[in-house]
Amino acid sequence: MERIINDIVEPEDLKKYELLYNDQTRRGHASDKAQFDYAWCLVRSKYLEDMKRGVALFEDLIRRAKDDIERRDYLYYMSIGYTKIKEYQQALTYVKALLKIEPNNYQALELEKYIEKKMKKEGIMGIAIVSGAVLALGGLIGLGVAMSKK
Amino acid sequence: MAAGPYNYSYIFKYIIIGDMGVGKSCLLHQFTEKKFMADCPHTIGVEFGTRIIEVSGQKIKLQIWDTAGQERFRAVTRSYYRGAAGALMVYDITRRSTYNHLSSWLTDARNLTNPNTVIFLIGNKSDLEAQRDVTYEEAKQFADENECSAKTGDNVEDAFLDTAKKIYQNIQDGSLDLNAAESGVQHKPATPRNPLNTDQTPSKEGCAC
Ligand SMILES: Nc1nc2c(ncn2[C@@H]2O[C@H](COP(=O)(O)OP(=O)(O)OP(=O)(O)O)[C@@H](O)[C@H]2O)c(=O)[nH]1
Ligand SMILES: [Mg+2]
Secondary structure (H helix, E strand, O other), X not given: OHHHHOOOOOHHHHHHHHHHHHHHHHOOOOOHHHHHHHHHHHHOOOOHHXXXXXXXXXXXXXXHOOXXXXXXXXHHHHHHHHHHHOOHHHXXXXXXXXXXXXXXXXXXXXXXXXXXXXXHHOOOHHHHHHHOOOOOHHHHHHHHHHHHOO | OOOOOOOOXXXXXXXXXXXXXXXXXXXXXXXXXXXXXXXXXXXXXXXXXXXXXXXXXXXXXXXXXXXXXXXXHXXXXXXXXXXXXXXXXXXXXXXXXXXXXXXXXHHHHHHHOOOOOEEEEEEEOOOOHHHOOOOHHHHHHXXXXXXXXXXXXXXXXXXXXXXXXXXXXXXXXXXXXXXXXXXXXXXXXXXXXXXXXXXXXXXXXXXXX
């Protein structure tokens, strides 16, 4: 998991998908695909501001998601994003929501383990256990709003 | 486990590509953990695994990126082709469509890797002989290939090892330039990026091998 979390986007990829996304936005509306590709690059950026922006773009996508298949992908990247930002609380919430959709998802299980290890290491386990309790997917949208107000 | 900083002299980067559901992730898990996952969900983006192998008395660490076959991840996965020393291109012998798509996977692999990247064809699910949809002879005409089964483990080792042998041979005869930026091969780097003992879980990345 370490390797996935620490994987850094190639600057040229980030630039490429940023251009695509901005171009479409300027012309009215960016497609979900353009937004997904750009958000995915941002989450893997070295810079905190980019990561935050990436997570916000995924939060926006998940609001419009049509099915659990799409939701699953977004939840995974949101959890990765929050792990990188070190907001382990949110990271855990999202990975648990993913595990509700696919309880055997190996990537999600590994990510969950990784986040819990990080929390323990950084000593913020207490609060995590309480609110890390599995959240219904419906609750996620509210949570997304609550978080973006921070 | 915290012994020396290195117990290998080379690192080879691999990618595993091919249609969704052909068994790429199962091959990775079979190779790194000797386990078969009967009910494996579609990969999200990429998975990563490592294992140390030996070729001609040299210890080589394989860093393997297993890519998602689903179309919507194409942009995501393409960025992992760069700098791959080996590409395992997988199809499912029981589904002809996955074989028919090989030419487009091959085009991607050729365009996005370097000329020395060793591309190896794998026909997976050889345990399902009764449902076979592509004959061995036919595939053999398309490219040198290896049939294996991620389920039984049959021939899985060989697929990964034969690719490494070919890469190693390319290094030996000088056709692969180790100093080239995107050769996909590292020769014993000077400082370890992730000290081996930071990750205590015996995950496939923990390199307990
Ligand atoms: N019988 C048999 N089934 C296999 C074999 N390899 C994989 N499978 C099954 O095929 C399905 C798909 O395997 P995966 O490894 O998830 O396929 P993938 O290529 O990683 O798919 P994506 O991640 O979507 O690209 C799973 O249900 C596996 O159990 C095999 O060698 N034999
Ligand atoms: Mg997979």
